[in-house]
Amino acid sequence: MARPITAAVAHDETVALRLVGEHIPEDSSVVLTEHFESFDLNADAILRMDVDLLLVACREGSAEALRLVSLWHTVRPNTPVVVLSHGSDQEFVQEAFAAGADDFMVLHPGPYIPEQVSRDVEFTIRKAVTRTRTAADQGPDAGTLIAVLGSKGGVGKTVAATNLGAALASRGRKTVLIDLDLQFGDVALALGLRPDTTLFDLAVSGGSLDADKLEDFMLRHPSGLRVLAAPARPDQAVSVTAQMMSTIYAVLRQEFDFIVVDTPPAFTAEVIATVDVADWICMVAMFDALSLKNTRLGLDTLELMGHPSERVRVVLNRAGTNVGISDAEAVEILGRTPDVLVPSDREIPVSINDGVPIALSGSRSHAAGAIRSLAEMFLSDLKAEPAEPKPSVPRSRASGRRPFRRKASVKTAPELARGR
Ligand SMILES: Nc1ncnc2c1ncn2[C@@H]1O[C@H](COP(=O)(O)OP(=O)(O)OP(=O)(O)O)[C@@H](O)[C@H]1O
Numbered sequence: 001m002a003r004p005i006t007a008a009v010a011h012d013e014t015v016a017l018r019l020v021g022e023h024i025p026e027d028s029s030v031v032l033t034e035h036f037e038s039f040d041l042n043a044d045a046i047l048r049m050d051v052d053l054l055l056v057a058c059r060e061g062s063a064e065a066l067r068l069v070s071l072w073h074t075v076r077p078n079t080p081v082v083v084l085s086h087g088s089d090q091e092f093v094q095e096a097f098a099a100g101a102d103d104f105m106v107l108h109p110g111p112y113i114p115e116q117v118s119r120d121v122e123f124t125i126r127k128a129v130t131r132t133r134t135a136a137d138q139g140p141d142a143g144t145l146i147a148v149l150g151s152k153g154g155v156g157k158t159v160a161a162t163n164l165g166a167a168l169a170s171r172g173r174k175t176v177l178i179d180l181d182l183q184f185g186d187v188a189l190a191l192g193l194r195p196d197t198t199l200f201d202l203a204v205s206g207g208s209l210d211a212d213k214l215e216d217f218m219l220r221h222p223s224g225l226r227v228l229a230a231p232a233r234p235d236q237a238v239s240v241t242a243q244m245m246s247t248i249y250a251v252l253r254q255e256f257d258f259i260v261v262d263t264p265p266a267f268t269a270e271v272i273a274t275v276d277v278a279d280w281i282c283m284v285a286m287f288d289a290l291s292l293k294n295t296r297l298g299l300d301t302l303e304l305m306g307h308p309s310e311r312v313r314v315v316l317n318r319a320g321t322n323v324g325i326s327d328a329e330a331v332e333i334l335g336r337t338p339d340v341l342v343p344s345d346r347e348i349p350v351s352i353n354d355g356v357p358i359a360l361s362g363s364r365s366h367a368a369g370a371i372r373s374l375a376e377m378f379l380s381d382l383k384a385e386p387a388e389p390k391p392s393v394p395r396s397r398a399s400g401r402r403p404f405r406r407k408a409s410v411k412t413a414p415e416l417a418r419g420r
Pocket residue numbers: 150152153154155156157158159160181263264265317318342343344345346348349350352367
């Protein structure tokens with residue numbers, strides 16, 4: 001049974017307390033313990049409340065509600081606040097997050113609240129509280145979660161995720177790669193691994209999700225990388241839920257230095273739950289106007305979700321391809337300079353076919369160097385050196401050579417901005 005969550009509700013005259021109560025499933029362990037019919041609370045009253053969370057239920061655009069959210073966030077930064085409102089006006093949503101709201105949900109008008117709506121509200125509450133508790137419970141040694149996102153299919157997310165995971169593992173960091181492209185994931189294939197066990201098998205296995213159990217369902221790559229593979233068939237995807245993934249991440253953070261997550265080209269519930277707890281986002285864009293524009297939208301959405309922009313690394317894939325836009329124009333559409341530029345290179349599809357990540361293949365190409373430099377960026381964020389001996393690195397099936405370790409020269413972001 002999940003640990004109970006106690007919540008206080010503050011609401012205005014447009015929202016009946018009963019309506020808020022009806023948004024919480026009857027069998028839920030979320031308990032509404034205090035309620036206030038105004039937003040006029042002072043810091044002292046806020047500090048005295050013995051609750052896990054505040055729900056602010058208000059009319060759309062309520063300045064009083066935003067003031068309360070802001071005060072709550074200042075006085076109790078480690079106790080989440082979720083806004084429930086009648087509508088999701090873009091500006092109000094943005095203001096609520098800017099004031100410090102942890103999440104925002106639209107109230108159902110009633111009288112009958114569909115079960116899916118109340119389950120979503122419960123999940124949002126649980127997620128907000130778990131995120132805060134997990135952050136508080138996480139020691140300085142907790143693993144770093146990197147979500148690899150991209151605004152559309154085929155931009156190179158899987159290439160980036162598999163290479164990043166393998167490169168981190170080959171540098172002695174305990175790393176697990178999760179394939180969250182639940183319907184069409186191909187991480188195992190790209191790494192030359194047979195997906196004997198998948199996330200679906202884990203989901204239907206029953207029992208609690210502890211570290212030993214997760215280990216049993218992981219595939220092992222010669223670089224030392226562990227892999228939780230996507231289900232074998234698209235219809236099995238529904239068994240893997242956002243809740244399950246949140247639990248998996250909490251367990252893996254205690255065991256691994258890095259958790260890298262490959263994603264499908266959409267903000268699915270599982271992807272949103274991942275972004276919510278991610279330390280870093282690795283956003284992959286392709287060098288064409290549509291992908292760049294969509295990437296910018298994706299970056300704006302991340303900011304709206306409260307993910308800090310300085311915790312996003314942008315990989316511009318197929319950089320320098322002649323598609324009628326200059327490098328400087330690409331930066332302008334994107335709204336920021338990319339952190340890593342990966343050129344188009346035949347070596348990449350060949351490495352996927354061989355099942356040997358280009359980062360480990362020993363190649364001296366710019367593409368391989370760029371991909372290795374991405375891993376270096378994440379490694380440089382970790383202060384401590386690896387405690388374990390480095391695992392052996394496989395020889396490339398294509399070349400048979402040992403991996404090349406010198407940093408290849410890569411066009412820098414300022415050079416790109418100058419269009420060189
Ligand atoms: N820089 C590159 N040069 C040449 N080919 C590339 C490059 N990057 C990716 N590719 C190729 O493009 C294809 C798509 O890459 P990948 O599977 O990584 O994209 P994706 O974003 O994961 O796609 P999906 O959304 O369908 O999962 C692959 O065949 C890959 O080999």
